[in-house]
Amino acid sequence: MSCEAPLDHAYLTSYWLGELPPDQEELIEQHLLSCSDCSSALEQIVAMDRGIRKLARTGELRVIVSQAFLERLSAEGLRVRQYAPPAGGSVACTVTSRDDLLMARLAADLRDAGQVDLIVCDAAGAERGRLRDIPVSLVANEVILNEPMHIARALPVSTHILKLVSAQDQSEQVLAEYVFQHTPSDS
Amino acid sequence: MLESVLVEHFSASVDLTCFNERELIERISAAPAGGAPEEEAELYRRLAPRVRLYGVKHLRDDEAAADLAQHVLLITLQALRQGRVRDPDKLPSFVLGTCRMAVLDIRRGALRRERLLEQFARELPRVTALPAVEIDLDRLAHCMERLPERERTVLVLTFYDDQTGEEVATFLGLSQSNVRVIRHRGLTRLRTCMGGAR
Numbered sequence: 001m002s003c004e005a006p007l008d009h010a011y012l013t014s015y016w017l018g019e020l021p022p023d024q025e026e027l028i029e030q031h032l033l034s035c036s037d038c039s040s041a042l043e044q045i046v047a048m049d050r051g052i053r054k055l056a057r058t059g060e061l062r063v064i065v066s067q068a069f070l071e072r073l074s075a076e077g078l079r080v081r082q083y084a085p086p087a088g089g090s091v092a093c094t095v096t097s098r099d100d101l102l103m104a105r106l107a108a109d110l111r112d113a114g115q116v117d118l119i120v121c122d123a124a125g126a127e128r129g130r131l132r133d134i135p136v137s138l139v140a141n142e143v144i145l146n147e148p149m150h151i152a153r154a155l156p157v158s159t160h161i162l163k164l165v166s167a168q169d170q171s172e173q174v175l176a177e178y179v180f181q182h183t184p185s186d187s
Numbered sequence: 188m189l190e191s192v193l194v195e196h197f198s199a200s201v202d203l204t205c206f207n208e209r210e211l212i213e214r215i216s217a218a219p220a221g222g223a224p225e226e227e228a229e230l231y232r233r234l235a236p237r238v239r240l241y242g243v244k245h246l247r248d249d250e251a252a253a254d255l256a257q258h259v260l261l262i263t264l265q266a267l268r269q270g271r272v273r274d275p276d277k278l279p280s281f282v283l284g285t286c287r288m289a290v291l292d293i294r295r296g297a298l299r300r301e302r303l304l305e306q307f308a309r310e311l312p313r314v315t316a317l318p319a320v321e322i323d324l325d326r327l328a329h330c331m332e333r334l335p336e337r338e339r340t341v342l343v344l345t346f347y348d349d350q351t352g353e354e355v356a357t358f359l360g361l362s363q364s365n366v367r368v369i370r371h372r373g374l375t376r377l378r379t380c381m382g383g384a385r
Binding site: 002003004005009010013014015016017019026029030031032033034035036037038039042043044045046047048049050051052053054055056057060061062063064065066068069072131132133134135136137138139140 | 204205206207208233234236237238240241243244278279280282283286320321322324327328331332335336337339340341342343344345346347348349350351352354357358359360367370371374375377378381
């Protein structure tokens with residue numbers, strides 16, 4: 001027999017993350033101990049949690065992160081290579097076999113920018129990829145991009161331009177751009 | 188007895204329509220102590236993963252959670268044998284109360300699994316491994332790549348960095364309820380992409 005009153009996934013997630021008051025937590029726990037369906041649903045949330053943790057730790061996700069995220073990686077003993085060219089500037093960069101994660105730190109004040117896209121261009125300025133409507137922090141004047149290691153490690157000598165653009169009403173305005181001069185590492 | 192207090196303390200005000208273990212419990216309770224080994228083993232098989240999950244939530248440690256499951260189920264089966272839990276619908280409350288006490292003991296370092304095993308191992312069913320659900324990481328990576336940027340960031344900050352909804356909301360300049368909506372939307376997309384939508 002399946003559960004006639006299954007617990008909502010959002011509610012189960014809040015339970016797993018410890019966001020519920022103790023009385024609600026108690027009701028959920030009694031239900032979970034009596035219900036294989038909802039218990040299995042929570043198992044899936046836990047598995048998703050663990051999977052996302054593993055992926056984040058391997059550096060294989062292209063994702064905008066926070067300073068607190070970087071500090072957590074360092075606290076776990078992971079080696080994080082970071083490049084922070086100034087807006088309008090360039091930086092020579094590489095990635096070695098000893099690095100666990102690679103971050104591009106793009107300084108910019110984006111508080112009033114509206115929707116912001118991050119565009120990846122080649123040396124000629126041609127668009128090669130775009131992250132649409134990236135999350136923008138109101139407390140940090142920068143965008144921190146976690147770049148997948150398997151992509152970075154496969155790059156030849158090459159130039160990449162990252163652009164932050166304000167995308168409004170089918171028009172866009174370049175807010176800042178950053179040049180990365182990549183050279184593969186021997187180590 | 189502590190177990191009796193726990194049974195009385197927790198009311199059965201919970202939806203138990205999906206509680207399918209009543210018949211098993213009645214057969215164990217009706218048999219002389221140790222006289223229903225197959226039913227005890229079956230009850231153990233069904234409840235142990237649920238108790239282990241409670242342990243993972245509160246102890247954040249798989250081995251400690253497995254110890255908790257073993258400990259709590261041994262006490263539960265002993266209570267059933269001794270007729271201290273006669274109403275099957277009271278069992279979830281009893282198990283929850285026992286879980287709570289055991290978690291406190293584990294945190295204090297006062298619970299010794301070996302001690303309990305020595306006491307009951309010959310009579311009660313043997314526990315086999317309680318494997319956690321594994322996820323296909325390649326598939327998950329593929330599904331994560333397909334998420335909108337905002338959802339991917341919220342999920343990573345929430346699950347990897349253990350940031351609270353409030354911390355993520357502060358970082359992104361959103362309300363906590365907005366962050367929860369984004370998180371829920373992201374998880375729903377992931378579940379669908381992974382093929383496990385309920």
